[in-house]
Amino acid sequence: MKYNQTYFNGKTAIVTGAASGIGLALVEELLQSNAAKVVMADINSNNLNEQEKRLQTLYGDRVEGILCDVTVEEKVQNMIVQSADYFGGRIDLLFNNAGALFAGGFEAITNEKWKIAFDLNFYGALYGMRAVLPIMVRQGGGQIINVISGIAFMPMAQWSPYAATKAALNAVSIALRAEYWDDNIKISSATPGTTTTAIWGDQKAPKGAQTPKQSAMRILRGVVNNDRIIFGDEADKRGAGNCFAHITRKGRDKYLLRVARERRKGDLVI
Numbered sequence: 001m002k003y004n005q006t007y008f009n010g011k012t013a014i015v016t017g018a019a020s021g022i023g024l025a026l027v028e029e030l031l032q033s034n035a036a037k038v039v040m041a042d043i044n045s046n047n048l049n050e051q052e053k054r055l056q057t058l059y060g061d062r063v064e065g066i067l068c069d070v071t072v073e074e075k076v077q078n079m080i081v082q083s084a085d086y087f088g089g090r091i092d093l094l095f096n097n098a099g100a101l102f103a104g105g106f107e108a109i110t111n112e113k114w115k116i117a118f119d120l121n122f123y124g125a126l127y128g129m130r131a132v133l134p135i136m137v138r139q140g141g142g143q144i145i146n147v148i149s150g151i152a153f154m155p156m157a158q159w160s161p162y163a164a165t166k167a168a169l170n171a172v173s174i175a176l177r178a179e180y181w182d183d184n185i186k187i188s189s190a191t192p193g194t195t196t197t198a199i200w201g202d203q204k205a206p207k208g209a210q211t212p213k214q215s216a217m218r219i220l221r222g223v224v225n226n227d228r229i230i231f232g233d234e235a236d237k238r239g240a241g242n243c244f245a246h247i248t249r250k251g252r253d254k255y256l257l258r259v260a261r262e263r264r265k266g267d268l269v270i
Contacts, residue, residue: 001214003221005033012087014039014080016070016128017098019047021197022147025216026095027051031059033220039083041068042098070098070124080131090139093223094132096125097147102161114161121165126172129187133180141184145223146173150191150236154243154252156270157260170229177228186226190219193232194270235270 013030017023018040027040040055042048045067052065064086068079084091102117125146136142148166155163170189177187195215215232222230231237242248262269 008033013093025212076127117161154239190230
């Protein structure tokens, strides 16, 4: 999955959830594409320190790690301020990538669990946008990429919190894309596609899952194109086009019911 690497030459970028998985792959791709400087933000201090040292060995002072809990707005604001200082004032790109899979039968999901899911998957990105948009407006432009999920377009049984948080983030992204268009700020949603990361926990990733590098490259190609929604794989693109289409309703009902029944048996199917 090739993309125009020269687009990122000399740009500054922040990636949240950057110490592993797709976030780490995005950081590495940006550095290989000659981004001027990249901030990798994460809550996992051990992973962050390890990856920061590894990448600084390769890229010197072009990369810096900042410990950040994106569920706390003040910490996100501080991370954005620290990043701006490190960059010399300008922030070209913000990748709101931090997130997690929240799953379980609906009856077992308490209000507290719903709040935890929204705090991370929705408010974390909201706080990032709220903190960075005034900077981008003042500097005359910028780009924000909010990592959602194909589940936003194909909600599945036992993943209701995950689907709800990602659908909400997608809706805000699309609304703000138009709201800030005339400020020369590009805002996109990006699905990562089915990717082999820690999100699957103890279970194996579904058959055919791509690597984090493949996902990152596809996302960056969409960033270059300024796609409204960047699809991480072809399955996500099909799902977005089919799930709510009237003409495909019977087929989608049949598919989602099969997924629900298999998951009730304990099989994680997509």
